[in-house]
Amino acid sequence: MSRMVGRAAAMAAVWVLAACAGPEIPFDRASAPEIKTIGVLTPDIPERPTVRLASDVGQSFGLVGGLIDAAMESKRNDRFGAVLIEHNFSVGSTLSQDLVASLKAHGYGAKQVPVYRSKSGFLKSYPTAAETGVDAFLDVSAVGIGYGYVAAGIGSSQPYRPFVWLDCKLVRASDASVLMQDRVMYNPVGEGPKQITISPDPTYQFADFDTLMAGQEQAYADLQAALRQTANQMGTLVR
């Protein structure tokens, strides 16, 4: 029961979390010519996806409605999460690979740098340049629930579409100074004026959750594409 209350509170908090973006700091490659190799740190992102209904009737009925919503969301998460497990999908690994590929496409040397994260958010301290052999670190942290599928509401006119919500920060390895910071949201629900928003591919849609599960291979592929597009956007931020 307490787990459900916590989940209901977390559902309510996600929009608040989404509103608390840090400052957007543009990268300036001309003033950082020494940055040639970037280490992609193990991303901070929940391993399990979320399949969220952003608005429904249950939300109008206080705690009880919230608990019912949380229970239904938990079942959706489990069912779609099982699809990802069947594919041996690791979101952290996939995102890291996508980021490395994007950085290489923009002319950098890039490699994954494994780190242990004791809590969510950007790292408080970074590895040294000497122990990693890179000039800068790309630190990526999920915004709220991070990734999965979301529908604005009930009905086929409000289909489930993939979402990926991430904060990113480029940190110089030699002195931990911040070279770039921004928020990239693939399919945000409600658009703030500051975050970079990627419109979802209109073909990536499922009329309802049953349709999504019936087309789970496509849903899996579409989610991977959304992750890749978000990583590519981050690569563009540091080119």
Add this chain to the structure above:
Amino acid sequence: MMLLLLGGVTIASLLSPAPGIQPMFDLKGRACAAAPDLTTGQSLPYTGRETSFDGDIGPAAPCIQTAQGAVLYRVFQLPAGGTYVVTVTSEPSGGAILLPHLLLLGTSGEVKREIARDDLMYRGRALSARFRSHAEEGYLVVESDPRVVGTSVSRVVESTNSMVAPVGVSGYVTIHTGNDETMQLTYSHTGKVEIVLEPMPDPK
């Protein structure tokens, strides 16, 4: 029934065009210069605090003939000294939007930097470019982009609304609804543009 809007983002506010700028998709018949007239550059006074400036490009804006075609443009004189952040934001207006082509010129008019099309990103519903100033750049030129004018882009926008409806004498219920809309925008030579200068943010 009286409904009180509580929060969230209304789809109407997302999709309503900002008023006032007539879209323009063709510059035929306009006599265009070969290069931008830097003497018309609007000064952007900056005192070290975030300051925004109107950068609208209307149908009466001057035009130049570029290798890609005729474009409308405006010139802004950048403040000298120190590093600051420049944000150029283009907002949808009347179902159209300007895809700004940005050039940073030296004080003699030579091109020092070009902001690539890929560096323009949607932030919320507006297209924007955000970059650091360089000491050797004296002018910012905002041009329309003839390579895309007349073409369209569609964006899927999901949002939620919350409204409070009274129930009985003193009760109320919060009603949550969602929206999933596709916004169609056509690239125009004209558009609503805002330029913001601000100090380098402190990272958190």
